[in-house]
Amino acid sequence: MKLGVIKAYMFKELTELLRTRLIVMVYLMPSMVLMLFGYGIRMDVSHARTLIIDNDQSKYSRVLTSKFEHSRYFDATVAQMSEKEALHRIKQAKTDIIVIIPSSFEKRLLHGQKSEIGVFVDAAFPTRATTMENYVQGVILNTAQEASQNLGMPKGMITLNNRNLFNQAMRDEDAIVPGLIGLVLLVAPAILAALLIVKEKENGTIFNFYASALSKREFLAAKLIPVLLLHSVNIFILFLVATKLFDVPFRGSFTLYWLTSELYILISLSIGMLISVVTKRQIVAVVLTVIITIIPGFLYSGILMPISSMVGESYIEAHMFPVMYYTHILYDTFLIGEGLASAKTQLYLVILVFYALVMLSLGTLFLKKELK
Amino acid sequence: MADLEVRNVTVSYKKQIGIKEASLKANAGEIIGFIGADGSGKSSLMHAIAGVIRFEGEVCYGGVSYHSPKEAEQLKSNIGLMPQGIGLVLYETLTVGEHLSFFANIRNLRQDASFRTYRQKLLHMAGLSDFTDRQAGKLSGGMMQKLSLICSLLHRPKLLILDEPTTGVDPLSRMELWEILDEICKSEGTIALVSTAYMQEAAKMDRVLLFDEGEIIAKDTSKALIDSVKSYTYEQTACENERCFSLDKQTYSLKPLHAPHTEPTLEALFFVNALQKGRTLPHIEIEARESQDEVPQVVMEAKGLTKIFGDFVANDHVSMNLHGGEIVGLLGANGAGKTTFIKMLLGLFPIDEGELYLLGQQIRSGKDRQRLKSKIGYVSQHFALYKDMTVRENLLYFANMHRIAVTTALSRIDRYAKELGFEDYMDYFPHELPLGINQRFSVAAAMLHEPVVLFLDEPTSGVDTIARAQFWQILRGVKKKWGISILITTHYMSEAEYCDRVVLMKEGRKIADDSVKALHAAHPDAKSFEEIFLEYYRSKR
Known part of the structure; x- marks a missing residue:
């Protein structure tokens, strides 16, 4: 790996993101989606x-x-x-x-x-x-x-004394917002990454990669690192939106939340990148990414229905997408706070790492340094 | 052993063969020209040699041989590739300076003093020294190509592969491109493989390879190649047999004719080859139009048309007129304002200043235009065809747009297909066809509603020699039989000679407006129209 080369490519990517105003999407979209859905989805009934x-x-x-x-x-x-x-x-x-x-x-x-x-x-x-x-x-x-x-009748023999754990007030925000972070951080980075390579294919600038001595890994690293850095900021922005704007409690370890989120963004980016590698047109890449990320993101983030109540195919599907593992850790850090003491969290972290490695290797495997 | 040896290289795609069993040899400092129709395999061979596509066979450069893109990896620091397409490898939002840094960095070059002088030298040669802060998207086509060229020269490649670097580029920029190339090849000892659609350029190269249907059918110096077709070239005369083709001033025939021979050009190679292969060129015969619209005396009159983009004056008080039954060529360097002018005539850009009369009516608003739309035909620079519809469906769609009755439309489409010679391609998708065919049916689409004036914006860019010759047959046929007017822009100066009158534009202003004959008379020293063009551009710079 030649660091200077990667740096040059990264600088170019950043400049392009800035000048094409795509940067607006990087920062506006996640917070906007979080706010729209956070205010929009209401499960409980009042008034x-x-x-x-x-x-x-x-x-x-x-x-x-x-x-x-x-x-x-x-x-x-x-x-x-x-x-x-x-x-x-x-x-x-x-x-x-x-x-x-x-x-x-x-x-x-x-x-x-x-x-x-x-x-x-x-x-x-x-x-x-x-x-x-x-x-x-x-x-x-x-x-x-x-x-x-x-009326002097005997007092009821049995009375209920129930306590709701983790979300005592049964607030919708607490239940939905962490799941939304899982959805947003799956969709937004993936769409951005999906554009990265296919854009060069469509414009023809991909020849610069084909015709130079740049290796596949260097190319992918140069493509992914800038957007990973840019999206990392979103981890903090979304955290602030969730805790300050929606008043969601945060009971777990921030480091765990932060690092898992970085890992998760990397997975999301590599999904987008994989799509970018196999498609030829930007529009196809975007539509495909939206379908692949939004639907499972919604269904399996636990916003609409808990994974534990899923059976059969939906249970298997839920386990195929990364969103379930991440949202589990999200809900843990926000509402429960067990952190790494829970064996399930540990297992899910390992699965996420494995997921990232598989996606990245697939991207490197499918990326060809030649015309098709 | 030669420095570059290509042995039996074959590139095949899913459906067809790109290039079959191609071999060539080249030595340091040589410039090898690739000529041939589009789809004849030039790009495929270039991609194979540059190691960006899978191929069979062997390429040997500097003692290292490779059989696949992977094996070519080790040589990529010695290879420079400039693929086909204006500004294809450039990033719109990066500036000229940023491009140079980027290309230097991805090549991992040490940016020391000698690099900086070399960079300055290249910038200077390309005439881009003053534009280092300009974004690539805002450069003219010629500047983009020069920038692409110097970007691929930064790492001092020993093997330079340029795929149609000059297509769509104006004569002046083209000449400057060649000056850079000649200078670098000589001083650096670079092998350059260059494909081109301009035969005058090919004639200057050390050796020329003629491609046809995925094979190299001739390789020699241009002089030897021209000599080889001398015996088939005659002064223009009537064709007596099938295997004969006449085109302005010259007739090509395999069988001897009773006519004096004449000195052929490289173009003759294409015609003779087509005749030898027994290919019958579609016969072009334009019939009179169906409707009987009168073509007025003055079709278009522009008085001081001005267009300003921000602080950039794209058209500065341009005045010109177009008479009935006249073909006018609008010439000028890239960025001189030709397309802007045509777009103003069509109402695609609002007119900032000046008056415009179309078919005797002053144009003040979109409403005035609406009534005239049925009388104007337009072919844009990038043929506006729908990729997912066949040729027939495209034409039907355009007919519907002009509200032509279905029966009339169908019969007209069939007739044009026959007359313009694309009958056999009616059920293909545009991207499956050569540019020349697309160009012909784009014109057919623009003619479906039988307009009285045609605006054509660079219809011949990138189209091969034969298709271009036939395209002009069509235009002249249309002019003769329909009596309509045509305004056309082109970068082929040889085509200017087919126009009744040419208008020369430079930096948004009109600098000449006269018949080709009169211009030749005014510049007695010029051997070709290209020289006249260059003279105008240089003298008044």
């Missing part, structure tokens, strides 16, 4: 528009309504209308939930008779509907429990 039809207008019915009114999960309005009218409103998307308290609610309650509260939920989005349904049930059961205590 669900709730229409309460209180046909009883009694003390207990008001206790129930006020419970809804005081919860941050609901924006409750109490109104008097027929069931039909209420359903019409849900159809027009003017409300999400309808709660109907029957007219003899308090009377039946005091008599110890069964009473039915009608609940309608807009289930156009099933996950959202399930969440809303659970919330409504929670509120009603809670009220019922208090009511039965007031």
Whole structure:
């Protein structure tokens, strides 16, 4: 390896990145994607528009309504209308939930008779509907429990005392943002790297490499090092966006986060480079990279669904892409903090190193210093 | 043993053979010319020798022989390759100075005092000393080629391979390129292999190799090659048999004709070879147009057209006119403003200053143009064809664009295919065809709507001799039978002689506007139009 030669190529790459303004993409895209998705993906439900039809207008019915009114999960309005009218409103998307308290609610309650509260939920989005349904049930059961205590019935034999670990407040940000870093750092460097070699092929400047004494390794090193350095800055930018803007806690070792991220960027770059080596046109390279990185990045980063709940093909596929291993370490450093003490983290790190080596060797293998 | 020996080199691609069993020998200081139609194997052989493509056979240079790109690796510090295409190896956003540093660095050169003087010398020879801070993308074509050349000379290669370095380059830059090359070859003892489309250049080289259909069919000095076809070349006369071809002033025939012989040029080689191979050149016969549009007396009149890009004046008050039934050649160095001018005429660039009349109408807005679009045909520098459509589909698409009825379009396409001689290629994709065929059907596409004026921007760049000769037959046929006007730009000064009138541009200004005859009369010493051109460019510099 001739360092001077690599340095010259690197300098050229950097100058080109700067002058073609591609550098904007390097720094704007990752943070932008993180912000767009970080704010955009919402799994929990708050401020669900709730229409309460209180046909009883009694003390207990008001206790129930006020419970809804005081919860941050609901924006409750109490109104008097027929069931039909209420359903019409849900159809027009003017409300999400309808709660109907029957007219003899308090009377039946005091008599110890069964009473039915009608609940309608807009289930156009099933996950959202399930969440809303659970919330409504929670509120009603809670009220019922208090009511039965007031009425002097024996206290419930079993009460739940659950604690959510790692994300006590069950915040979406905590669950999504680290996974997004895994997605962004897979896609952005890969796209940039995919352009690097194929661009020279398309323009014809690849002849400079073919016709000179530059070796394949020197060429690849010269291509990858500048973009690796440029993207390394993103590790810190994304960390700041996650912890400062989204208030995601960081409980693990920063060094582990940093070094694993560098390794991961290298993998992403070598995926892009591999695509760049085998394609002939920039547009093909970009489209291919987007498909190869974004889809598995989304599916297997744990943003949408946990890997542990995957079976069969999806389980195998998840293990084929690097994103799963990296996001595991990401979630660990952000939310858990076990770090290298966990055998799984150690194993996953080794797998990532192996992945990087395989990708780089494949790139060197497929790169030909001759015309096709 | 010669310094460079190429033995039985064969390059094959997936579908076809690039070059078959090629052999050649060259000694230090020699310049070897490669000539031949496009697709005849020149580039393939050059790539093989430069060690950038897999090949069979053996190349032996300086006692080291290699059979594959891998084995050639050890010699790459001695080889300089400049592939085909203007500014192909340059990075648009890097400056001239940065290019020189980059090329020196990737060659791992020690940048000491002697390197710096050599670098200055090259810069000076290329006339780029004052432009070291300019980005390559902003250089003219001629400057780009000179920069590419000096970049491939930086490491003082002993074997220099230049693939059509002068195609698309104006005569002045071309001459300067040759001056650099001659000087370096002599002083450094370099072997240079140079392919060219300009026969005047080939004639000056030490030896010439003629390529045809993937084989080297002749190798000798240009004088000997010319002598070999002397007996087939006659003064222009009527062809009596099939195996005969007439082209301005000369007739080539295998069978003896009753006409006096004349001194052939290297071009004659191509025609005689085609005749010998029994290739029938497509017969070009233009029929009268279908519609009966009157061609006005003055087709185009430009008064003081000016175009300014930033602080660069691309066209400085250019005035000219184009009469009905006239072929006008627009000549000038790369970057003289020819393309800008044509683009202004077409409305592709807004006019910054001046007045333009097309077909008697003043052009003030895009609306004025819209009505005239059906009367104007345009072929751009890089034939605007769709790569993923066959020739037929391309033509149909253009016909649709001009809203020509399908039946008319189909019959017209068939007729043009026959008349312009690309009937056999209708179902091929453009990239599978030689440039000459693409050029012909680009012109057909521009003529589908039967315009009264054609604007052609360097249609003949990179096109081989025979195809170029036939292209001019087409243009003259169109002019004669249709009576339309043609404005054409070209870098082949020999083509200027086919024009009724030439307009010379330099640095955005018009410097001459006259018939070729009148210009010859004004410059009695000039042997060819190229010399007149150079004289204009030098004297008023």
